[in-house]
Structure formats: C-alpha cells, structure tokens
Amino acid sequence: xxxxxxxxxxxxxxxxxxxxxxxxxxxxxxxxxxxxxxxxxxxxxxxxxxxxxxxxxxxxxxxxxxxxxxxxxxxxxxxxxxxxxxxxxxxxxxxxxxxxxxxxxxxxxxxxxxxxxxxxxxxxxxxxxxxxxxxxxxxxxxxxxxxxxxxxxxxxxxxxxxxxxxxxxxxxxxxxxxxxxxxxxxxxxxxxxxxxxxxxxxxxxxxxxxxxxxxxxxxxxxxxxxxxxxxxxxxxxxxxxxxxxxxxxxxxxxxxxxxxxxxxxxxxxxxxxxxxxxxxxxxxxxxxxxxxxxxxxxxxxxxxxxxxxxxxxxxxxxxxxxxxxxxxxxxxxxxxxxxxxxxxxxx
Amino acid sequence: xxxxxxxxxxxxxxxxxxxxxxxxxxxxxxxxxxxxxxxxxxxxxxxxxxxxxxxxxxxxxxxxxxxxxxxxxxxxxxxxxxxxxxxxxxxxxxxxxxxxxxxxxxxxxxxxxxxxxxxxxxxxxxxxxxxxxxxxxxxxxxxxxxxxxxxxxxxxxxxxxxxxxxxxxxxxxxxxxxxxxxxxxxxxxxxxxxxxxxxxxxxxxxxxxxxxxxxxxxxxxxxxxxxxxxxxxxxxxxxxxxxxxxxxxxxxxxxxxxxxxxxxxxxxxxxxxxxxxxxxxxxxxxxxxxxxxxxxxxxxxxxxxxxxxxxxxxxxxxxxxxxxxxxxxxxxxxxxxxxxxxxxxxxxxxxxxxxxxxxxxxxxxxxxxxxxxxxxxxxxxxxxxxxxxxxxxxxxxxxxxxxxxxxxxxxxxxxxxxxxxxxxxxxx
Numbered sequence: 001x002x003x004x005x006x007x008x009x010x011x012x013x014x015x016x017x018x019x020x021x022x023x024x025x026x027x028x029x030x031x032x033x034x035x036x037x038x039x040x041x042x043x044x045x046x047x048x049x050x051x052x053x054x055x056x057x058x059x060x061x062x063x064x065x066x067x068x069x070x071x072x073x074x075x076x077x078x079x080x081x082x083x084x085x086x087x088x089x090x091x092x093x094x095x096x097x098x099x100x101x102x103x104x105x106x107x108x109x110x111x112x113x114x115x116x117x118x119x120x121x122x123x124x125x126x127x128x129x130x131x132x133x134x135x136x137x138x139x140x141x142x143x144x145x146x147x148x149x150x151x152x153x154x155x156x157x158x159x160x161x162x163x164x165x166x167x168x169x170x171x172x173x174x175x176x177x178x179x180x181x182x183x184x185x186x187x188x189x190x191x192x193x194x195x196x197x198x199x200x201x202x203x204x205x206x207x208x209x210x211x212x213x214x215x216x217x218x219x220x221x222x223x224x225x226x227x228x229x230x231x232x233x234x235x236x237x238x239x240x241x242x243x244x245x246x247x248x249x250x251x252x253x254x255x256x257x258x259x260x261x262x263x264x265x266x267x268x269x270x271x272x273x274x275x276x277x278x279x280x281x282x283x284x285x286x287x288x289x290x291x292x293x294x295x296x297x298x299x300x301x302x303x304x305x306x307x308x309x310x311x312x313x314x315x316x317x318x319x320x321x322x323x324x325x326x327x328x329x330x331x332x333x334x335x336x337x338x339x340x341x342x343x344x345x346x347x
Numbered sequence: 348x349x350x351x352x353x354x355x356x357x358x359x360x361x362x363x364x365x366x367x368x369x370x371x372x373x374x375x376x377x378x379x380x381x382x383x384x385x386x387x388x389x390x391x392x393x394x395x396x397x398x399x400x401x402x403x404x405x406x407x408x409x410x411x412x413x414x415x416x417x418x419x420x421x422x423x424x425x426x427x428x429x430x431x432x433x434x435x436x437x438x439x440x441x442x443x444x445x446x447x448x449x450x451x452x453x454x455x456x457x458x459x460x461x462x463x464x465x466x467x468x469x470x471x472x473x474x475x476x477x478x479x480x481x482x483x484x485x486x487x488x489x490x491x492x493x494x495x496x497x498x499x500x501x502x503x504x505x506x507x508x509x510x511x512x513x514x515x516x517x518x519x520x521x522x523x524x525x526x527x528x529x530x531x532x533x534x535x536x537x538x539x540x541x542x543x544x545x546x547x548x549x550x551x552x553x554x555x556x557x558x559x560x561x562x563x564x565x566x567x568x569x570x571x572x573x574x575x576x577x578x579x580x581x582x583x584x585x586x587x588x589x590x591x592x593x594x595x596x597x598x599x600x601x602x603x604x605x606x607x608x609x610x611x612x613x614x615x616x617x618x619x620x621x622x623x624x625x626x627x628x629x630x631x632x633x634x635x636x637x638x639x640x641x642x643x644x645x646x647x648x649x650x651x652x653x654x655x656x657x658x659x660x661x662x663x664x665x666x667x668x669x670x671x672x673x674x675x676x677x678x679x680x681x682x683x684x685x686x687x688x689x690x691x692x693x694x695x696x697x698x699x700x701x702x703x704x705x706x707x708x709x710x711x712x713x714x715x716x717x718x719x720x721x722x723x724x725x726x727x728x729x730x731x732x733x734x735x736x737x738x739x740x741x742x743x744x745x746x747x748x749x750x751x752x753x754x755x756x757x758x759x760x761x762x763x764x765x766x767x768x769x770x771x772x773x774x775x
Binding site for chain 1: 471542544604605606608609610612613617618652653655657681683685686688690694695697699702703704706707708709710711712713714717755763764765766767768770771772773774775
C-alpha cells in the first residue's frame with residue numbers, strides 16, 4: 001500500500017474563507033474535502049492516510065515556522081508520496097502548496113506533486129522544482145484536475161518515467177531533455193525555413209528565454225518641484241467599487257479623482273482585491289495607497305504636488321500581458337498630465 | 348557551378364596487399380598507406396587499425412574524421428590549399444568512397460578530443476559508428492607543442508584520405524548525385540518567382556586549437572565572403588579543431604554538410620538556394636561586430652528573403668550567432684538558426700550564453716551537458732585515460748571496468764550544429 005499525505009487550505013477543508021485564513025496547521029486522519037475525489041482516482045493500492053490543513057494567511061506570514069510544523073506532522077505518517085492542492089488561481093494557497101512540496105521533497109526525500117493555474121504566482125516560483133499539474137483558474141476545474149493529478153501521482157509513486165508536459169498535463173519545468181527526432185537537424189531547419197517563408201506556423205525547438213528588464217529612470221533631482229502620482233495593484237477604489245474591477249484576474253483599471261481628498265476613510269474607500277485579507281485595507285485604505293502621507297509631504301513642501309488622479313487595478317491573478325497593457329495606456333495620460341514620478345504600491 | 352558526386356558504396360574495409368576497391372570492399376595496404384602519410388619528423392610513429400560498425404571498439408581521443416574523395420574531372424583537387432593547389436574546386440566530377448572514413452587519433456593534443464564507440468549507447472550518438480573507419484594512431488615526439496601536434500596529425504589525416512580515395516578514381520560509382528548553383532543573376536532569372544535563400548555558414552575560429560581553414564587560409568583572417576555550395580563538397584573548408592568534440596565539425600561533416608544537401612533538395616521548388624555565405628567566430632568584439640555586419644550586408648546585397656544560420660561551438664560563438672540573427676533579421680530577412688545547448692546536467696539552466704527575440708526559429712542538436720553511460724568496449728584504439736579530463740568528462744568518468752560516465756560532449760559529432768543528426772532537445 002502506498003501511503004499518501006494530502007495538504008489543503010482552510011477553504012477547501014470547509015473551515016472557512018478569508019476570515020479563517022489565519023488558522024494554524026492541523027492534521028486529520030484520512031481524507032478531507034477534495035481528498036475524497038483524489039482518493040477515488042488514486043485507486044486501491046494508494047491510500048490518503050492523513051490530510052494537513054493550514055490557513056493561507058498563517059502559512060504565508062509564518063513560512064518557516066509553519067513549514068517546520070507541517071513537515072513534523074507529515075513525517076509522522078512516513079508517507080511514500082505527498083500531494084498538495086489543487087490551488088487553482090489562489091495565489092497564497094499556490095505559494096503554500098509549492099513551498100511545502102519543495103520542503104517535503106528536500107527533507108523527507110519522497111516524490112511530491114501539486115496542481116494550480118498556470119498564472120498562479122506559485123507556479124512560476126516552483127515549476128522548476130516540482131511537477132505542478134496545470135488546472136483551470138477556479139475550483140470549477142476540480143473535475144478535470146483530479147484525474148490528471150492522480151495519473152501523475154501514480155507514476156511518481158511507482159518511480160515510472162514521466163513524459164513531457166503536454167503528455168502528462170504538468171506545467172513546463174523549463175528542463176531540457178534530449179530526444180531523437182524522425183528527421184535530421186538540417187532537414188528540420190529547411191522545413192522550418194519553408195514554413196517561415198510561407199507564413200505557416202512552426203515550432204521552434206528552443207524558445208528564447210525572455211528577460212523583461214526595466215531600466216530605472218534617472219532620479220528626480222528636485223523633489224520640491226515634482227508632481228507625484230499614486231498607482232496601485234492593491235485594488236483601492238471608491239466605496240462600492242463603481243467600475244466593478246474584478247477581485248481576481250482584472251480586465252480593467254480605474255482612474256479616480258482625489259482633488260480635495262486628504263485621507264482615505266472606511267466610509268469613502270475600500271479594496272476590490274480578492275487575494276488578501278481586506279480587513280485592514282478597508283479600515284484605512286491609506287495603508288495600501290498612502291494619500292494621507294503624500295498630502296502631508298505636499299503641505300511640508302517635500303514634494304511639489306500630488307497628482308489629481310490615482311490609478312488602481314487588482315494584481316491578483318492578473319496576467320503580465322494585461323498588466324502591461326493597462327500600464328501602457330495610463331502611462332500616456334500620466335505623461336500628458338506632466339507627472340514626474342509614480343509611487344507604485346502592491347499587496 | 349555544377350558538380351557530379353559519384354558515390355561508391357563501401358560495405359567493408361580490410362587490409363590487403365594493395366590498396367583498391369573491389370566489389371564494394373575497400374582494401375588497404377598498410378605499407379602503401381604508411382608511405383603516403385609518413386615523413387613528418389614531429390611524429391615518431393603512426394599505427395593503422397580498422398574499426399567497423401557494430402564492433403565492440405572504442406576510438407579515443409579522436410581529432411578529426413575525413414571522407415575519402417577524389418577529383419576525377421574538373422579543375423583543382425581535393426583539399427585545395429593543403430593537399431592540392433588553390434585552384435577553384437566544386438565543378439566537374441568527384442568520386443566518394445561512401446561508407447568509409449579516415450579517423451585520426453592518438454595521444455591527446457589538448458584536452459577536449461572525442462570518443463567514437465562502434466556499438467552501445469555511444470554509437471547511437473556519433474555518426475561515425477556507421478562508417479567503416481581507417482584509424483591512424485599518431486604518436487608525437489616528446490615536448491611537441493600542441494598546435495604543431497595538431498597540424499602534424501591534421502596533415503596525416505588529409506594525406507591518408509587523399510591516398511585512399513585514389514582507389515576510387517577509376518571505379519564506376521554506384522550512385523551519381525548532381526548539384527548545381529548558377530551564377531547569382533542567372534539563378535535569379537531562372538526562378539523569378541521563388542524566394543531567395545542562402546546559408547550562413549559560421550566557422551569555428553576562436554583560435555588555440557579552435558580553427559577552420561578555407562582554401563588553406565585560417566578563417567580567423569577572412570571577412571565574410573561567398574562560396575559556391577559545391578566548393579565545400581570538394582574540401583574547400585576543413586577542420587583544424589582539437590576541441591569539444593560534440594559540436595565541432597569534423598572535415599567529414601564539412602564535406603557532407605547536410606544543410607547544403609537539404610537546401611539543394613527543395614531548390615527550385617520551394618525557394619531558390621542561391622549560395623553560401625561563410626563567416627567566422629573570432630573572440631574580439633570588433634571582429635564579431637565586423638563579421639556580423641558583413642553577413643547582414645551580404646544577405647542584403649544578394650537580395651535574400653531567408654537564411655539558415657549554423658553555429659559551430661558554444662558560449663562565445665553564441666554571441667556571433669545572435670548578432671548574425673539580429674542584424675540579418677533587421678534587414679527584413681527571415682532566419683532559422685541551428686545550434687546545440689548547454690543546459691546543465693539537469694537541463695535546468697539557460698541553454699545559450701546569449702539570446703535575442705529575433706531568434707524565433709531554432710533547431711537544436713541537443714543538450715551537450717546531458718550525462719550518458721558508455722559501456723566498456725573489448726577493444727580500444729588509442730587511449731582511455733583522457734576520459735576524466737576531456738571536455739565533458741569529470742573526475743571518475745573512467746571506471747575501473749573501462750566503462751565511461753560523462754557528458755554527451757565527449758562523443759564526436761554528437762550534437763552537430765549543422766544538423767547532421769536526429770538528436771534534439773525538448774522542454775520538460
């Protein structure tokens with residue numbers, strides 16, 4: 001019998017949502033939540049002996065402590081395999097799944113597996129270290145995620161050869177492996193050349209790594225004359241989110257007038273962000289978008305002027321391509337408005 | 348320029364009293380061959396051996412592999428500038444002993460020469476496990492300088508191939524292949540509606556045993572220039588490399604450049620293959636700038652629509668590859684690159700030392716860092732001991748039982764960047 005320990009967060013265990021994200025790690029015998037379906041898919045010779053549950057906030061705010069605690073819990077069961085998630089597009093859950101898998105792999109020396117959406121920040125952080133099954137961006141993708149996870153889990157547990165990302169459904173780890181093709185390289189090159197000439201599609205055998213580097217601008221020499229703007233991916237919006245910016249994977253940004261606004265209050269502003277505990281941001285949105293402090297600096301003459309508008313979107317689950325497109329658009333306006341510098345805040 | 352290549356299929360190689368080809372068997376007279384290659388006082392002995400496909404034989408350290416070719420019609424002779432005068436080659440008729448190869452081996456010159464296994468895992472990776480090899484093991488005098496050692500052995504190889512090829516001069520070839528490239532304007536007139544394509548052929552010229560010669564000239568000292576594809580088939584370009592064996596082009600590969608062969612195959616159908624631009628890979632930035640400027644300028648001058656660019660070597664030349672790609676692409680000319688990879692033993696590192704977004708069509712010859720196991724062979728031609736120190740080997744590569752665990756780099760021709768093999772790499 002192959003023993004498996006499963007890891008899930010507070011939400012999937014049914015304990016609660018964001019308000020319960022601070023719960024400490026706990027362990028339960030047998031399956032909990034999605035472990036049920038996973039158990040069925042894993043088959044008769046594999047058994048989920050225990051499920052570890054931890055709050056996403058607790059884990060991310062106490063990574064070292066929580067990891068050590070969870071490793072101790074897992075090791076008591078001497079499992080042969082460890083599975084975390086699926087985390088879908090929940091960023092902190094994805095990071096927790098990746099961190100724990102990596103720690104288990106290194107410390108307990110057993111195969112590990114997790115699953116998440118390709119744009120989950122945990123995917124980029126851990127895809128080189130782990131097999132991460134690619135899932136949809138929301139829990140509605142559970143039905144598809146479970147069989148894919150189970151198939152890969154079986155192969156890992158039985159130490160079988162793992163096929164390509166496309167064959168097995170995991171996120172490409174960027175690992176290069178040698179393969180023999182049916183045609184020699186020169187022929188492949190000529191075929192590629194003809195496809196390129198004809199405007200047909202072709203697949204490069206080595207996608208160039210892209211380094212998206214942003215060179216820093218020269219510093220502001222005289223801050224006392226500078227017009228400063230605030231931009232955030234922390235989702236700060238006027239109360240009731242008039243533009244309906246999505247809480248995850250935002251499709252837009254908002255532009256808001258703060259003429260005469262000296263302080264963001266609980267009554268006037270809130271966050272639209274769905275990826276972090278909003279309590280403190282909603283109590284005082286200046287914590288994310290420091291309008292109050294910049295007004296002080298303006299009064300004291302440290303900066304020339306705070307720009308009349310701020311721009312805001314939700315960074316949670318939003319693709320790099322969308323973010324770039326937003327910035328490309330509003331930067332033109334900032335330039336046209338004579339803004340000298342931007343303070344960009346995130347959460 | 349039109350060349351008829353007459354292939355004489357060699358099924359077997361044996362020692363005999365005289366050197367001749369009879370019914371597909373190449374007979375080698377040891378004495379005749381020795382007489383033909385001897386005379387260099389820098390070498391104290393030359394031993395001759397034969398290695399055939401499927402045998403449990405390992406040849407190492409290998410310096411070069413050369414195909415025996417003889418010019419039977421047309422101007423000049425094989426290996427102009429070295430063996431023959433510098434007359435222009437590439438037209439008329441050339442006979443080839445297809446299936447035979449001369450391999451030079453013996454005491455290590457530098458530290459990065461290759462391995463040819465005639466069977467087992469290594470045989471899957473090297474093209475020269477499929478040829479009947481006449482191996483010349485050369486021993487240098489004591490304290491001979493490395494570049495002189497390389498030169499002496501290089502000349503032995505060229506002389507041996509030339510001598511052996513004479514046996515095919517009067518044999519009727521089993522197969523004749525015709526290759527023709529017209530003068531540029533005539534070629535363009537002939538296929539007015541086809542896109543114009545050329546091959547940018549990068550030659551290894553980093554120096555210090557990383558050398559390539561063109562009509563006898565060290566290619567470090569050339570500026571990029573034009574050459575008819577058929578000139579290459581007569582030995583206008585040859586190897587002076589004694590370095591990382593997996594992705595340097597042995598002379599055999601220059602003679603049989605598969606990019607040239609495969610570009611000819613669809614010439615006049617999908618495109619008009621107008622010719623070859625040769626360029627170098629020197630180590631100074633100014634040289635890199637000048638040469639890449641020049642290849643782009645020539646590509647524009649020829650009115651090309653697309654090119655295939657092949658690299659030779661890795662690391663430093665990755666920059667030349669990217670410069671060529673970037674500058675040629677900037678002229679509005681489409682590019683396809685052929686390279687290999689150094690992605691680390693785990694395959695997780697960036698594969699090339701340079702990258703550019705214009706390089707969007709790349710063929711790879713595989714990851715040279717991948718570790719392979721080469722089983723022990725019953726017979727060793729040359730010396731096993733350099734296994735720990737050649738490029739791709741590491742401390743403990745050579746095991747007591749004669750097997751070798753090393754990076755693929757050690758295998759001659761394994762990750763060819765002119766697309767000689769079927770090996771590639773894919774993303775996991």
